[in-house]
Amino acid sequence: MKPTAKEVAHAAGVSLSAVSRAFTPGASLDPQKRRQILAAAEAIGYISPARRTAEAIAANTVTLVAGDLLNPFYPMVLDRLAKQLQLSNKQLLVYALPAGQDTDAITEQILAARPAAVIVTSASLSSGMARACRQHQIKVVLLNRIQRNIKINCIACDNYGGGQDVARHFITTGRKRIGFIGGITNTSTHVERSRGFKDMLREAGMTVHGEAVGNFSYHGAYAAATSLLSGSGSPDAIFCCNDIMALATIDVAKERGLKIGEDVAVIGFDGIPMASWTSYQLTTIQQPVDRMIREALDMINDDTVRPSDDGSVRVIPGSLVVRTSA
CATH class of the missing domain: 3.40.50.2300 (Response regulator)
Known part of the structure; x- marks a missing residue:
């Protein structure tokens, strides 16, 4: 049977009410007596009701x-x-x-x-x-x-496999100038998505046509996409390392009068709810x-x-x- 408060009181040579106060935060009790009671409780393996409740939670x-x-x-x-x-x-x-x-x-x-x-x-x-x-x-x-x-x-x-799937889709749909907007470069999600994407391009004899970092954020990707889509010879496809950056890229492209899916294709990664919104209709790698x-x-x-x-x-x-x- 589990040790009781009465047994703690007996072991410590104190009253039962003293044991109760020892386990009640803020209760009045001589510090030395509290230490004496807690030591006795630990020695016999007693756990207070409050602690048992906390442990159960x-x-x-x-x-x-x-x-x-x-x-x-x-x-x-x-x-x-x-x-x-x-x-x-x-x-x-x-x-x-x-x-x-x-x-x-x-x-x-x-x-x-x-x-x-x-x-x-x-x-x-x-x-x-x-x-x-x-x-x-x-x-x-x-x-x-x-x-x-x-x-x-x-x-x-499978971030590596997802990156490969994105590159394969761009290649098979005839895209030639394929850009990339990365996330936070020291994270596994960025590293593996980028590696899979670039390995598949390399296997097809292609290289990344323009690259920038968006730090996995809307505002970071907005600046990155603005840079990539400025001037002639800009990418006709962009892989964004997550969906929120892809939404920013679509917004930038629309502001420049580009037709999404025609002048420039955009693919994200994650499968957030906004990806399916009518104004974006984002192609993406859906995470399970x-x-x-x-x-x-x-x-x-x-x-x-x-x-x-x-x-x-x-x-x-x-x-x-x-x-x-x-």
């Missing part, structure tokens, strides 16, 4: 760490993750990190909350947080990104978000997958959705 909680909620793709991920967790009677705790900040800033808060698992998306996982979670037996899964420098579980779309989330939750719920493991990488194919932009 934590064991049923999944924490999501996101760093780019201005990108419509990640609120979409958040929405679908929340719905899948609700179906399994689990709770979701969300931390939104400022741009450029890694997970070190919230490591202590996450450890204090002691969730069953942490899912990190669109944020850089620090080795410090990975190590801390491993030490505290908290599972961590990276969603939609891969970090080779940290041994951690990762679930990602629901399956990626299911895989992440399966990894979290799998007792054979332990926080101390070296981690594994699961890559899931996306699909090319063709609309009028290309």
Whole structure:
């Protein structure tokens, strides 16, 4: 049987009410007596009702760490993750990190909350947080990104294959001057999409006709597209490393009087809801978000997958959705 408060009182040589006050934040109690009671409780393995309740809540909680909620793709991920967790009677705790900040800033808060698992998306996982979670037996899964420098579980779309599919589509539809707008150059999503795209072009004897960086943002891509589409000999096709940058590129092209899908073809990557809007009709690589989330939750719920493991990488194919932009 679990140790009781009465047994703690007996072991510490204090009253039952003193034990209650020792485990009540802000309650009046001599500091030395509080230490005496807590030591006795630890020695016999007593856990207070409040702590048992907190641990039960934590064991049923999944924490999501996101760093780019201005990108419509990640609120979409958040929405679908929340719905899948609700179906399994689990709770979701969300931390939104400022741009450029890694997970070190919230490591202590996450450890204090002691969730069953942490899912990190669109944020850089620090080795410090990975190590801390491993030490505290908290599972961590990276969603939609891969970090080779940290041994951690990762679930990602086949970004390399998606980049290849984009280049193949441009080539087979007769595009000759194919441009590229990249994201944040040190992220796995940018690196793999760019690599697959350029490898397929190279295989066809072609090279990128104009390249710029849009930092995965609308405003960054707007400036990048403005540069690429200025002057004669501009690209007749542009691959944007995510959908929000593709929407900016379409806006720039329209402002210049270009016909989308004719004068210039545009393809994005992600499959955000706005891609299908009438004013854009964006051809894109649709990420298998629901399956990626299911895989992440399966990894979290799998007792054979332990926080101390070296981690594994699961890559899931996306699909090319063709609309009028290309």
